[in-house]
Amino acid sequence: MLTTALYLVTAQSLRLDDNPALAAAAREADHIVPAYIHDETRPRPTGGAAKWWLHHALADHARDLARAGAPLVLRHGALLTEVEKLVAETGARTLYLQHDPTPGMHAVEDALHHWAEENGIVCRRFGGHLLFDPVEIRTGAGKPYSVFTPFWRACIELGPRAPIPAPEKLSAPDNMPATLSLDALGLLPRGVDWTGGIAATWEPGETAAHKRLDHFIEAGLRGYGHDRDFPALEDGTTTLSPYLRFGNISPRRLFARLADIAAMEPALAQGAAHVQRELGWREFCWHLAVAKPDLATRPIREDFTAFPWHEPDPADLKRWQRGQTGFPIIDAGMRQLWQTGWMHNRVRMIVASFLAKDMLTDWRHGEAWFWDTLVDADAASNPANWQWVAGCGADAAPFFRIFNPTLQSAKFDGTGDYIRRFVPELANLPDAHIHEPHTAPAGVLHASGVALGRTYPLPMLDRSMARARALDAYQARGTTP
Template identity: 50%
Template sequence: MSTALVWLRRDLRLHDQPALAAAAQRANRLVPLYIHAPEEATPAEGAASRWWLHHSLAALAEALATAGSRLCLDSGATAERLRHWAQVSEADTVYCTTVAEPWARRQEAAVRAALAEAGVALEILPDGLLTDPSAIRNRSGTPYRAFTPFWRSVRPQIDPPRPAPAPALPPLPDAIPEPQPPEALGLLPRIRWDSKLEMHWRPGEPAARERLARFIDGGLADYTGQRDRPARDGTSRLSPRLHFGEVSVRAVWHAAADARAAQPAAEASVDAFLGELGWREFGYHLLWQDPELDRRPFDRRFEAFPWREDPDGALLGAWRRGETGIPLVDAGMRELWATGWMHNRVRMVVGSFLVKNLRLPWQHGEAHFRDTLVDWDLASNSMGWQWVSGCGADAAPYFRIFNPVRQGERFDPDGDYVRQWVPEVAGLPKSHIHQPWKAPADARARSGLHLGRSYPEPLVDLGTSRQEALAAFQALG
């Protein structure tokens, strides 16, 4: 009789789960175990991520119970707790999947040492990504610093195995204590602000699989036409599900590639979607090159950038609350606060506004997103912020400063997105909705808008702040 322990990490699912599959095949007793160790992951996940994790674990517990197994939960130092569980369950092997973040390498080394002392084997199986971020090199043998050559070289090599079904799970050994509920991990906020997230999301594998199927059947064919329109449901919204591994990236890849075979007309859309999965891979390749990607500019020249002083935090506070007086920026920040998610186009706009128009350090934006996004991901968030700031690899050049008015007119032409999130300006005609300060007084009066009272005047003048940013960037040389 052999017992296996499956150490669950960012792979909270039953289908196409390599650690569960290997353990189920080789052992006749199996313990699925999740260990909450917030002090080991650096930086620690934020409140919205913890909310998602709680509900994702609850969904996994339900699925495991239906499959005749049981989710075991624990918290504490991972290496020590794993050794304890291996001893209690008399497991000879611990199976887990990879997490491609710098702190996870340290965690795995500690786990390996602790298990070896106890005579328990550790098997780490690749998962979470389509590539190995540490193994990719260009022709000169160095890592890639730009997305286009990275993707051109990597994409033809991506040929993941087809997703495996959920395995039949062996029972738990007899000696396992009664399970704790996910509440015992203390992931939910003490002040219950999170009920609003429940209106927008259903974490867990079953919902992830449904969302993938719905996107493949509905949204994918016109992804290129819809993906930049924040008012539409034009993207997959799979990001939190990919982050927590509720659906495997291999399953997403194959679902999209199969859709191309079935509908050749959708080829451009499928390629664009697969390219976004490619950006996700690229983020991990960058994080592997620079473990400080969330803190230090990839281009170190930017460490000398003259950021604006904001001693009382008034500018940052207005940005966070969505009270900058720039409707598209405010709409994005309020969407984030209300739903834990923000449309990609708007992430770029609010990021550019913070870093270039307000000239506040990008690390403030990175930290706020980390706390509020349900899809917060160390690699993607760090890369995204460095990209909008112009200091990352392959970043938008510093002189490309998003104009939030032009972006609104182009990607939210009827103002539907702004109307949804900024009701103070909803009564303005679409010709003025993206710059209410330019609306004639009678149009403002008719729509009930009182600038400076019902809705703020712009926090900064877009033209002047743009010039100041350009001058500051140019001074860097």
């Protein structure tokens, strides 16, 4: 008798290549029914910008699956209920899925597994979202790591498994279940469409991910070690984070491509190892999220539990969110985020430090804003990095290291190209004044068409006062770095 497998597509596995769950289903069953179930009760519902990505990546993946021979079925509802229905409709006896390491999802998958067992269905979970199973890397004492360098050393020693190719052909059963339309999942904004800038910046999906990687290897890899800190540079970094977030490309494929390039072209080896190490930070964030499921809400460092971060004045928080702080590098970063759904890493660190230290605002407000506005919003990397910048995370930047936005701006955006792109009202200021317009002579401001307080805001706070206040708050608690 011919067998049918139900393959559960998840919001982290939207690809054919190096997809162990899909490959096993294709190998072991005669027919395969790929299904994506949009479950809004899942832990931490997807943010707005990420939903835009999900919609388009699902469209792309549905095309690829149909071309391979098995069209995607879309459903909306509670995971277990919809799986039960699909099993009844298709007669599937096996269930394949990629394990989702998001805090809270283990229990959901366990419930699915339990239900399957009770109903005589084989449920098989595979890795694929990460280079390693987060619980497989352990210290000598058998504990999770809390410091990055030894963690990454242990990873490299273990070495990730090799990626596997996409199945050549899939075969759908005759009794394919009905599908909802993609629009029915409600992933795109209703009412005002704020996604124009995001759509103009990104092309979600598997083919686009590989195209972007090919281009980066040509144009950016050689200079990565230096260029990665300069936000104005087009190809300074890979910009693969949303593709990795949604599984449009697998980390193992990326890691292996970089290893191959390094072996073939020694001049690119340093850049390749550096990108691999950044992928290591992604692994580390997931390692932390699995060890500390409340990463998004609770400081890792216990001594920060009672830290006196402020509940922000809503007007101040809005100035930060909308890029109206009066500090050009911060405003450029926050506007890049709002317009394109992404922000350069160097600038993420500067704006996060400003919120958590200069504004002394609870970092969770910043984390939540990023969660809703980033196309790469990630349940591990976002809270782990916020905690890192705020000083309360694992292996964190010490609290007293407070980024000076003006110095950072002069160092990493010396000619002001990044600021000019996102804060066009400052475009005519000379380089010497673009990082700190409020110190520019009146004549320079006038000649550049800048009227402080009218065309561009005055600084929302006095930095030396804010810095002293942050350090006092830190000292007062008697914490040590």
